Amino acid sequence: MTENLNRLPLIGDKAPAFQALTTNGTVNFPDDYKGNWVLFFSHPSDFTPVCTTEFMTLASMKEEFKQMNVALLGLSVDSLYSHIAWIRKIEELEWNGMKNVKIDFPVIADLNTKVSTLYGMLQPNVSSTQAVRAVFVIDPEGIIRSIIYYPLTTGRNFQEIKRMIQALQKSDATHNSTPANWQPGDDLIVSTPVTVSAAEACMACSNEDEYALDWFLRFRKDKA
Structure with a gap:
């Protein structure tokens, strides 16, 4: 072709x-x-x-x-x-x-x-x-x-374009995603589990650095 x-x-x-x-x-x-x-x-x-x-x-x-x-x-x-x-x-x-x-x-x-x-x-x-x-x-x-x-x-809106580049750089550095309206210093989104056991472990994982709203939506504090 x-x-x-x-x-x-x-x-x-x-x-x-x-x-x-x-x-x-x-x-x-x-x-x-x-x-x-x-x-x-x-x-x-x-x-x-x-x-x-x-x-x-x-x-x-x-x-x-x-x-x-x-x-x-x-x-x-x-x-x-x-x-x-x-x-x-x-x-x-x-x-x-x-x-x-x-x-x-x-x-x-x-x-x-x-x-x-x-x-x-x-x-x-x-x-x-x-x-x-x-x-x-x-x-x-x-x-x-x-x-x-x-x-x-x-x-x-170059402030938004700047924010978007900051989000890309943050994701590259941490291997996490950024939620809606994310700003530097806000919590990050952890990758979604792909197995049942990982999903169950996700719900059980809750500490000062990480928390889950549901098995598919887990956040991590940005310590950088």
Whole structure:
């Protein structure tokens, strides 16, 4: 059977590789980011209002992401010169308590739409010339761990995206899951038993570190 060359990347896939020009020079992805988590995001166009607020927000959070070993990488279907002019203008603006922000993360120039097509960032029913607000979270091994799409009119909640990366990192470190609305420090969910004896043992297990609501729903305190 012929392989579908237009298949979009999925969670668990190796991040598709590419080389591209950015506002910080040439990037070879994902090789240049090995050992780092990457928040790879697209925006529809330069000099657009929603995107401007997003860039200001990301710039204000860059140290928070850096402490989490998360690198930022942006993209739009615009030229390098347009990116530079827009970034310079953003750094002059003040909004929502943010001013004098510094946009020092790389932004890919994708005029030929090669990268945005590779990652499914162009969606024809929305626009054939603007990328949707796609978010790809890629782990230090170059594996896609999360994919989120936002419509053109809706600005992203980067605090929620940060929380989601924290949850992924916590699950990797502890081999536990995170419940609804989890925040760092909250209780974690222990893997569900797969045998009758394990389910019975789960119900019997209750101490200062672990507790069960039922055989399939057991929690563990996060001691980290």
